Every structure is written in C-alpha cells, then in structure tokens.
Amino acid sequence: xxxxxxxxxxxxxxxxxxxxxxxxxxxxxxxxxxxxxxxxxxxxxxxxxxxxxxxxxxxxxxxxxxxxxxxxxxxxxxxxxxxxxxxxxxxxxxxxxxxxxxxxxxxxxxxxxxxxxxxxxxxxxxxxxxxxxxxxxxxxxxxxxxxxxxxxxxxxxxxxxxxxxxxxxxxxxxxxxxxxxxxx
Ligand code: IMP
Ligand code: MG
Numbered sequence: 369x370x371x372x373x374x375x376x377x378x379x380x381x382x383x384x385x386x387x388x389x390x391x392x393x394x395x396x397x398x399x400x401x402x403x404x405x406x407x408x409x410x411x412x413x414x415x416x417x418x419x420x421x422x423x424x425x426x427x428x429x430x431x432x433x434x435x436x437x438x439x440x441x442x443x444x445x446x447x448x449x450x451x452x453x454x455x456x457x458x459x460x461x462x463x464x465x466x467x468x469x470x471x472x473x474x475x476x477x478x479x480x481x482x483x484x485x486x487x488x489x490x491x492x493x494x495x496x497x498x499x500x501x502x503x504x505x506x507x508x509x510x511x512x513x514x515x516x517x518x519x520x521x522x523x524x525x526x527x528x529x530x531x532x533x534x535x536x537x538x539x540x541x542x543x544x545x546x547x548x549x550x551x552x
C-alpha cells in the first residue's frame with residue numbers, strides 16, 4: 369500500500385503481525401476473565417479506537433461498548449498532568465464490569481483519573497487493558513491488568529496513537545524521525 373507517512377517513520381517498534389498475534393491473545397485472556405459476565409468495554413478516545421475495534425472482535429463474548437474522550441496533551445509529547453473530559457459517558461454504568469481500553473499507559477495520569485471517575489459512577493469492577501505500557505515515565509501508581517507490549521521511553525505513533533492528531537492510521541507502532549517534531 370502507498371503511504372504518505374512512511375518517510376516520517378524512523379523505526380518500527382511493533383509490526384502489524386505482532387499486533388495481530390498479541391491482540392488475539394489478549395482477547396482470549398479477556399474471554400477467560402469475563403465469560404458470562406456481560407462486561408462493558410470502555411474505549412478511551414481517540415487513541416484506543418483501532419485497538420478496541422480489534423480487541424472486541426478478538427473476544428467473542430456478549431458485551432457492549434461505551435466511549436469516553438479525554439485529553440491531557442495540548443499537541444505536545446509531554447503530559448500536562450491534568451485530564452479533561454471532552455466527551456462523557458452516555459449511559460449508566462452502575463454495577464457494570466468495566467474493561468477500560470487504552471492505547472498507552474504513560475504517566476498514569478489519565479488512567480488514575482478515569483479509575484476514580486468510574487468508581488464514583490458506580491462501576492462494580494474495573495479492569496485496565498492497555499496496548500502499550502511505558503513504565504519509565506509513571507507518575508501515578510497505576511498498573512494495567514492486561515498489557516500488550518512494554519515499550520521503552522520513546523514517543524510512538526500508529527495503530528490509533530497520534531502525534532498532533534496525525535499518524536493514527538499507520539498500521540504498526542513506530543517512532544517518528546526527530547525532524548518531524550522540529551518542523552512542526
Ligand atoms: P498518561 O496520562 O500520561 O498515562 O498518557 C495517556 C495518554 O497520553 C495516552 O492515552 C495517549 O493518548 C498519550 N500518549 C502517551 N504516550 C504517548 C506516545 O508515546 N505516543 C502517543 N500518545 C501518547
Ligand atoms: Mg493522544
């Protein structure tokens with residue numbers, strides 16, 4: 369496939385094949401955990417939209433999906449530490465078994481905030497699933513119950529993850545060339 373973005377990628381960190389394999393394993397793990405429990409998948413927008421679509425199809429369990437949109441980043445590569453809800457829940461989650469689906473666990477600010485928020489809204493249980501885990505930069509004591517890949521402290525794009533809203537449609541996880549940031 370032709371790609372306008374390939375020339376901006378310095379290296380591939382996780383290939384399409386590796387993503388497919390791991391997401392399939394994660395779907396199977398969630399099946400074991402939630403069979404018969406009617407979990408509510410809760411995708412954290414925008415970054416998780418690709419992952420949650422693949423993950424749900426890798427887990428053939430009776431479930432539904434909800435979304436919340438948050439931001440903590442004003443187009444930079446560093447977290448501001450504050451989390452803002454841009455699009456809120458559209459249903460009552462009281463008593464539900466939530467499976468929060470995130471693209472990446474970085475400082476932990478987003479998931480620490482969301483966990484409290486959903487508990488306050490009456491969720492019965494909260495399970496955190498993240499595609500990527502970057503433990504080097506953690507500020508809050510949050511751990512994922514299920515993580516796809518642990519990655520080094522590098523800013524990554526693709527498979528839903530963006531830099532300044534771009535590169536979400538890159539089909540693998542990659543690192544951008546430094547000049548892409550400096551030209552911005
Ligand atoms: P945290 O609140 O610092 O854990 O970061 C959570 C959010 O920051 C993620 O949902 C991403 O949207 C964004 N983020 C963190 N690291 C990266 C990265 O390497 N690439 C793209 N987005 C990132
Ligand atoms: Mg983002």
